Amino acid sequence: MNNRFGRAARAEFCLDEAVAFLNHGSFGATPRAVLAAQDRWRATMERQPVHFMGRLLPRALDAARAALGDFLGADPAGLVFVENASAGVNSVLRSLPFGPGDEILATALGYPAVLNAARYTAARTGARLVTVALPLPIRGPAAICDAVAAALTPRTRLAILDHVTSATACVMPIAALIEACRGAGVPVLVDGAHAPGMLALALDDLGADWYTGNCHKWLFAPKGAAFLHARRDRRDGVHPLVISHGVDNGLHAAFDWPGTRDFTAWLAVPDGIAFHRSHDSEALRTHNCRLAAAMAAELATRWGTGPAVPPSMLGSMATVRLPFADAATPEAALRVHDRLIDDHGVEVPVWAIGEALWLRISAQIYNEPADYRRLADAVAAIAH
Numbered sequence: 001m002n003n004r005f006g007r008a009a010r011a012e013f014c015l016d017e018a019v020a021f022l023n024h025g026s027f028g029a030t031p032r033a034v035l036a037a038q039d040r041w042r043a044t045m046e047r048q049p050v051h052f053m054g055r056l057l058p059r060a061l062d063a064a065r066a067a068l069g070d071f072l073g074a075d076p077a078g079l080v081f082v083e084n085a086s087a088g089v090n091s092v093l094r095s096l097p098f099g100p101g102d103e104i105l106a107t108a109l110g111y112p113a114v115l116n117a118a119r120y121t122a123a124r125t126g127a128r129l130v131t132v133a134l135p136l137p138i139r140g141p142a143a144i145c146d147a148v149a150a151a152l153t154p155r156t157r158l159a160i161l162d163h164v165t166s167a168t169a170c171v172m173p174i175a176a177l178i179e180a181c182r183g184a185g186v187p188v189l190v191d192g193a194h195a196p197g198m199l200a201l202a203l204d205d206l207g208a209d210w211y212t213g214n215c216h217k218w219l220f221a222p223k224g225a226a227f228l229h230a231r232r233d234r235r236d237g238v239h240p241l242v243i244s245h246g247v248d249n250g251l252h253a254a255f256d257w258p259g260t261r262d263f264t265a266w267l268a269v270p271d272g273i274a275f276h277r278s279h280d281s282e283a284l285r286t287h288n289c290r291l292a293a294a295m296a297a298e299l300a301t302r303w304g305t306g307p308a309v310p311p312s313m314l315g316s317m318a319t320v321r322l323p324f325a326d327a328a329t330p331e332a333a334l335r336v337h338d339r340l341i342d343d344h345g346v347e348v349p350v351w352a353i354g355e356a357l358w359l360r361i362s363a364q365i366y367n368e369p370a371d372y373r374r375l376a377d378a379v380a381a382i383a384h
């Protein structure tokens with residue numbers, strides 16, 4: 001194993017030494033070096049706010065966008081910063097002219113807040129949210145492609161598909177799903193909240209109509225840094241959530257000024273990318289994916305349970321069934337979460353999905369096998 005990973009990498013983050021932090025997935029953890037870069041931007045802003053906003057910012061945003069486009073394999077002309085993936089999804093939903101009888105397709109593995117946004121949009125426009133059931137454990141990519149393809153109808157106006165699902169940590173067969181939708185004439189919005197930094201991306205090649213992703217999860221950027229990418233033929237009709245000075249002046253102008261805000265998280269995105277690259281992006285991704293798969297297998301064996309998805313569909317997170325007979329309710333999940341952190345110092349998300357309680361581990365460069373063994377012992381202690 002690369003000797004810059006594990007304990008050695010821990011000092012590069014502000015994380016609490018007392019906690020086994022196994023939830024990089026929810027909000028990321030920003031390296032000290034990236035936070036320092038953000039602080040420098042903030043100092044520049046506060047030294048001369050008018051000069052910063054009026055003169056420096058447009059060029060700095062273009063430079064940050066160029067660096068992000070290079071990392072994502074995305075033409076910067078179709079790339080804009082947004083606050084988070086939720087904003088990216090909502091921007092597209094609000095930009096499209098849904099009408100009565102139209103269908104918005106998503107899967108049951110979709111992020112609950114995104115499903116809420118789609119449901120809200122549907123309710124306001126007379127459209128309908130169609131949710132494709134995908135029971136656990138997932139059998140493989142073909143099962144997902146077949147289920148989604150079977151749910152497309154002549155009324156489907158948009159498919160919202162995750163690249164990496166949240167609670168179930170499934171790397172979806174996104175290229176095949178996009179192809180199936182395209183074959184049926186259905187535009188695709190990819191919710192790639194977890195993908196940047198976790199998976200190698202080439203967004204222009206992937207060819208989704210729209211793709212939104214977070215930089216603050218696996219790309220080490222400060223919180224509040226995300227993007228929306230629009231394919232060449234989809235750049236005109238998409239608008240930000242906040243309509244401001246740049247309306248009707250092109251994609252960049254419309255999104256780059258959502259009113260006065262702290263832009264420093266966006267400007268520090270190149271520093272998150274530099275941190276990722278300084279750890280050799282390929283080696284980092286491989287380390288995280290191998291660690292997640294190995295530790296998920298070890299936990300499932302120890303607890304006599306199983307994973308939510310096959311090992312071939314994992315990225316740097318994995319969801320494993322808990323060995324508890326408790327009723328699978330959100331309250332029971334919260335109780336287990338709270339005991340894990342409060343009594344055992346292990347931060348890991350727990351969910352009630354279907355008939356069982358599950359937990360999702362993350363693997364980031366600061367993690368090592370001992371973190372997961374602490375989790376294994378804590379769960380065994382709670383189970384007794």
Ligand SMILES: Cc1ncc(COP(=O)(O)O)c(C=O)c1O
Binds near residue numbers: 165214
């Ligand atoms: C699949 C997915 N989509 C969207 C989001 C929302 O991300 P954000 O809170 O940064 O908007 C998340 C957050 O975890 C997610 O997992």
